[in-house]
Structures are given as C-alpha cells and as structure tokens.
Amino acid sequence: MMNDRENAFHIVAYCCHYCAYAAADLAGVLRLRYPAEIKIVELPCTGRIDAREILLTLEHGADGVMIAGCLEGDCHFQDGNINARRRIERLKQTLSEIGMDPGRIEMYNLSSAQGNRFAEVATEMTERIIELGPSPFRTMVRIEDAVESNP
Amino acid sequence: MTEKNTNGLKSGSNLERILREGHFAVTGELGPPQSADGAVIREKAELLKGYCDAANITDNQTAIVRMSSIGAGAIVQQEGLEPIIQMTCRDRNRLAIQSDILGAYALGTRNVLCLTGDHQSFGNHPTAKNVHDLDSVHLIQMVVKMRDEACFDCGDEMKGVEPRFFVGAAANPFGDPFEWRPYRLAKKVKAGADFIQTQLIYNTERFAEYMQKVRELGLHEQVYILAGIGPLKSPGMARYMRDQVPGLDVPNKWVDRMTEATKGIDKDDKKARRDAWRQEGISIAVDLIKELRQVEGVAGVHVMAIEWEEAVKPIVDGAGLLPRPELSPLPPSDPKKKAS
Amino acid sequence: MIVAEQKPLEEIKSLIADYQNVLVVGCGTCVTVCFAGGEKEAGILASSLRMATKLDGNTKQVDHLVVQRQCEWEYIDPIKEQVDKADIVLSIGCGIGVQALVERFPDAIVVPGLNTTFLGLPTEQGIWEERCAACGECILGLTGGICPIARCAKQLLNGPCGGSQNGMCEINPDTPCAWQLIYDKLESQGRLELIMEIFPSKDWSNSRDGGPRKITREDLRLAAEETE
Ligand code: SF4
C-alpha cells in the first residue's frame, strides 16, 4: 500500500465549481476515462486560487498541479479565471527560480459541457508529468509530515 | 556693478564682439573624441576655423564619455578657433562647476554654454548617478554672478581675477508645452543669459510662431538668439529625426527633398547616392539659413554638423556668410587690473 | 507608502547560503499593501526557499512570521524568541524594517529579501508609481501639487527640459513629464504665475545630501528619556 502511494503520480486538479468541476462530473457520467493520477479539488472559482496553496501542494509532494476554470469570458465571477491565469504565469517564473520545471503547473479553460475536453486535458497533463518524472519532493516528503506542517 | 576695464564688454570674446557689432553670427560645433587624442581636435578645428566665429565644444554629449569640453576647448583655443565651453548640470555639483569655470577661464576660454544635459540613460554609463544639483537656469545665474559680482554661488567674494564669460544657454522651441517655451526662454534671459542657441530648426513656420511670442515678450532685444541648423545626411536620418528624436520637428517636405535627391541615380551606385544626399542636405541647410535670417530677432545661426565638420564651410558659404568678419585686436587691458 | 519588490530568489539564496535555520519576517504595513512582504509573500518565499534549497541538496529549515509593523520596537519585541532560535533572519520588510531588527536584536544576523524602491502609491491595481523623494523641504505648494524632485528625471526646478514631448519624458515614453503635468495643472487653475519667476536652486542640505536626518520633538519625549 505504502509502496503504491509512493510510486503513483499525483496530479492535483483545482477545478472551479461552475465549469471545470461540472465538466469533470460530466466526464464521469459519460463514462469517459481520465487518468487515475488526477485528484480533483473543487474551488468556487479559479480566482480563489492562491499561489501559496499551489506551492504548498508541490512542496508536499504533488507531481503536478492543473488549474481548470471556465472559458475566458465565461467566468461565473466575471474574470476570476483571467486573474488566475496571470497568477499562474507569475508562479511559473517562481518555479523556474526555485529550480523546478514550470511545466509542472498548467492552467486550462473549459466549459461545463466539455466532459470530453476535461478527459483530454487530464490525459495531456498526466502524460506531461510522467514525461517530467516524479517530483523531486515526492520522495522527500511523507504525507503525514506534510499534513502536520500545514495544519 | 562698476564697469571693469573690459572695453565695455562682458567677456571680450570674439562671439560677443561679433554680435555686439551687429554682424550675423555663425557658430559651429565640435565633438571631442572618446579618447585622449588631441590631434583629432586639431583636425576638426582646422575644418571649422575661418568659417564660424566660435565653436561649441560639447560636454559628454548624449551622456557618452568624451574628452572634457574644457580640455578640448583649450586645444581649440590654441589652434586659433574660439571655443564655447558647454557645461551640463548632469555630471557636476555647484562646487565642481565653479572650479571648472575658474579653470576654463584661466586657460583662456571666454564663452560658456549652460545646459541641463541629456539624461545618462541615453549614454554609455546608464548605471551612473546623476547630479542635477542645479538646473540650467541656476547655472546661468551662477556663472553670471561669478562674472558680474565677482563672488561665488554661496556669496563669498572672489579674491583676485573673476571669470568673465559670455554666457549662453539653449532653447528648444519645439519641446512641449509649446506655449510655455517662450516663457522658459524668458527665465533664462532673466537669469542673465547673453546668447541663446536653439535646437535644430526644420519647421520654420512653427519657429516663426515661437519667435513672434519671443518678440512680444521683448526677449529678442535682451539676448542674441542663434538659430540651430543641422545638415541632413540621408533620407533615413531625416525620417529618424522626424519620428524618433524627442524635441525635434522635421516636416515631410525635407524628407521628400532628401528622398528625391537620388532620382535618376543607379540604386547600386552607393557613392553617387551618398554624395547626392549630402549635397541636398547642405542645400536644405542653406535654404533654412536664408529663411531664418529673415526672422526678426534671429542674430545668427548655430551650425551643428557633428562628425561632418566638412559641411560647415559649404553651408556658410552657400548662405552668403563668408568671409567671417575680422575684428581688430582689443586694446590691452589695464595693467593695474592684471596685477591684482 | 513605501514600495518595495522582492529580490531575485537566487540573490536571496546566496544571502542565506551559510545558515541552516532561516526565519522569514514579513511586515503587515506598507510592504503588505504593495504585495512584497506581507503574510502571503512571506509564506510563498518560505515555501520557495524550502523547495529550492532541498533541490540544491542542502535542505534548510525555513519558517516565517509577520509582524504588524517592523519599524517599531513594540511590534518586534515579541518575536525575540523566534529570532534567537534562527541562525539568520530574512526580513521582507522595507529597509527600515531590516534595520529595526538589526538594532533591536544585536546578535541576530539579518539580511534583506526586498529591494526597497520608492515612496509612492498604487495608481491602479498592480501598478505603483513614485511620488516623493523625501527631500526635506516640500515645494508642492509652488508646483501645483506635482513633485519635480521625485518625478522629473533631472529634478529640474525650472523645467521642462527640451526633451519633453507629447506630455512624456525624454527618458521613457511611458513616463509622464513632470513639468508638463505641472504646467497643465497650473494652467488649468490659472496659476501659471507660480512658475513664471525663477525657482531658486534648492537647499539640498535638508535632503539626504546633508547627511542622515533626524527629527526631535521635545513635546513628545518622555521625561525619563530626556534626562537619560
Ligand atoms: S518636494 Fe520634496 S517632500 Fe515634497 S513631494 Fe517632492 S520630494 Fe517629497
């Protein structure tokens, strides 16, 4: 069990409630397959995402983080997804400074009707992360410690 | 102030006397080298000598380090060409400027041009700290005070010889806000400027508009205004100056004339094209001088042909301004004064 | 407010290279509102440093905390214990905050994580602009409320220079010419006479040129300190 957890890739997908999360839901309903590596976290809006959370996610051993919001122009909160995009761009620079491949994070936009698109980007992201290999932090962090250090 | 034994002149410089005697003055410009090579200056001085009454020696122009204007000016002086020492506020504070003024005078130079200076970000030392302790208006005031009151900026009296300069300043009729420019000139006149050299003028109509205002303020009667002239070298340069250089106004008609200059010349004949352009540039400069000379209040021209000093002679000649007036030597000054 | 910007991570790493336990200290005042040294930025920086040093194979312990105001003794005194425990303190307060920590904790090694840049304001979300250079003798009353010391590239008192074009400064087409702003303001208010006269040269001795400055207000001093 322990071994499995350590060998498997973990990609955290922060999905907004109105579009991406609904799309993921739809993908399930349509019985479309998307990789098991994807762990979905629901957000009210991608505009809610904070660079610190993404960094902590990576620091605690996630191999990749995808942020999925509504199509640009369709944000339920007007432009939360555009704010998110800018933050992700900046965060990519921070990742480069840290010495991590900025490709470990990515922002996607999709509508609630795009169940298949969700499956597609989830697969794409997973392939990319597998290509990049396990996160250097995965082996360094035990989930238990991580939880403890970030109550 | 009591008039010292200066033959009624402020500085006795050639330029001052030419202007005072009512001649239409011609000044040139000489850029010192980016090295310690005095020979370059002598060569350039040779190209200007006899064709202008005095030549500006630039002070780290465009914020690129060059031989000092005072050092180069002293060499020019030895060559028999009268220098106008440019002095910017960018690189020196009031102490340094005053000591340089004393040194420049002791070396025999008699004209100084007070400038703010181009910002260092344009030059080859963009990481330098700039000074701007004074601005150009304060600089004029200070040099005039040293001359007329024989005292330093702080008010301390100067013991011994005071530097008696003919003090110049720059004016850009085409900088913004256009309506404010004559008033800024008025400040420089009030500060005590004796002569003004303007930025390059290509738009004579706008310049005439500016001069109209200058005359309304009566400034042309208090200061000698020398209009800035610069020969264009190529249509590319004309376009660049039209589009890229802040504070310049180059009307399309000149750009067109430059472009048409090579009509009928084989595109591959680079030399012929270059010569045709240069010919046209000189002829435009001549036309500009002729036009500007008609403007009331213009007391002379300042011909700026940096790195093309050869052009000065044909321009001045073409404008009918040769030979330059020969002045009789000044009577020697009072020996008692000298001994002090 | 005081506006600052984080230093490149590489530089910060080299500043803390020789120490193991790092304490990042943020400040809840100016640098929080300019998003350079608040709670969030302290967290991001600490996390970034933990990750970066781990990747470099020399894992450091990096903790962070934020004080309400790093430039006042009463706010920094309470963090003494954490400071004592740390091998090095990485302050992401402004330069004043850094020095306050240095003065208050004589044994601590304190290094800056920010470049303190200017006194200014956010003109819109995400954009800050300089407004004052703390010259020590404010002349805004004579310049239509626009500062030529901080906002003119040449600190002219009798501007504008010849490079002012279309309202912009010669050094940068994105930077408004301070003197054009002054002119426009005074013109629109019919107060151009304020700049008709020559503005005398400035007494820079009130500015930084006169050496470090100090203000003493006897009326505010405590009797005990006065007799010290
Ligand atoms: S004049 Fe001096 S004190 Fe006033 S805003 Fe400008 S720099 Fe600050």
Ligand code: SF4
């Ligand atoms: S263009 Fe305006 S702001 Fe820029 S240096 Fe000149 S006067 Fe100052």
